[in-house]
Amino acid sequence: MNYWLVKSEPDAFSWQEQITNDVEPWTGIRNHQAKKNLQSMKNGDLAFFYHSNVGKEIVGVVRIVKEAYPDPTAPDQKWFCVDVKTVCSVPNPVTLKQIKATPGLEEISLIKQSRLSVMPIAPEHWKILCQLGHVSEEDLKK
DNA sequence: GCCAACGTTGGC
DNA sequence: GCCAACGTTGGC
Numbered sequence: 001m002n003y004w005l006v007k008s009e010p011d012a013f014s015w016q017e018q019i020t021n022d023v024e025p026w027t028g029i030r031n032h033q034a035k036k037n038l039q040s041m042k043n044g045d046l047a048f049f050y051h052s053n054v055g056k057e058i059v060g061v062v063r064i065v066k067e068a069y070p071d072p073t074a075p076d077q078k079w080f081c082v083d084v085k086t087v088c089s090v091p092n093p094v095t096l097k098q099i100k101a102t103p104g105l106e107e108i109s110l111i112k113q114s115r116l117s118v119m120p121i122a123p124e125h126w127k128i129l130c131q132l133g134h135v136s137e138e139d140l141k142k
Numbered sequence: 143g144c145c146a147a148c149g150t151t152g153g154c
Numbered sequence: 155g156c157c158a159a160c161g162t163t164g165g166c
Contacts, residue, residue, distance in 0.1 A: 009152090053153080056153075
């Protein structure tokens, strides 16, 4: 079981739309490191849904329900996407400001590689972020 | 293969 | 709107 964080600009695709759609193909990744991360995702892995640019906060949790396959929105076969399913909203959204101010989260990729749109989250970081967001173990089983 | 120019992302 | 970080493109 691995943990991840994926970014989306709410103007392009928001958490509200994710809730409405329930299962959504995570397309449009055109960065090699992000692609590598996508291809490492396994069914059942969990990922935080982060709103970049507007909000700048973790607003939800999704589960990987279909592992990497060729991105239908890509011009060729070299880019991939996964399908993600809505798990739960984060009751108390965790802001970037909060993450930066929290001891133990200094090394998180969100801060160190601010432009990366798909990144792994260490289990200990996942735990801290869940606490900050008031996300319970029960919520994650949904 | 190097590097300047340019484009994009994303925080402020 | 600005700018830093970083990726890509294209001339040499």
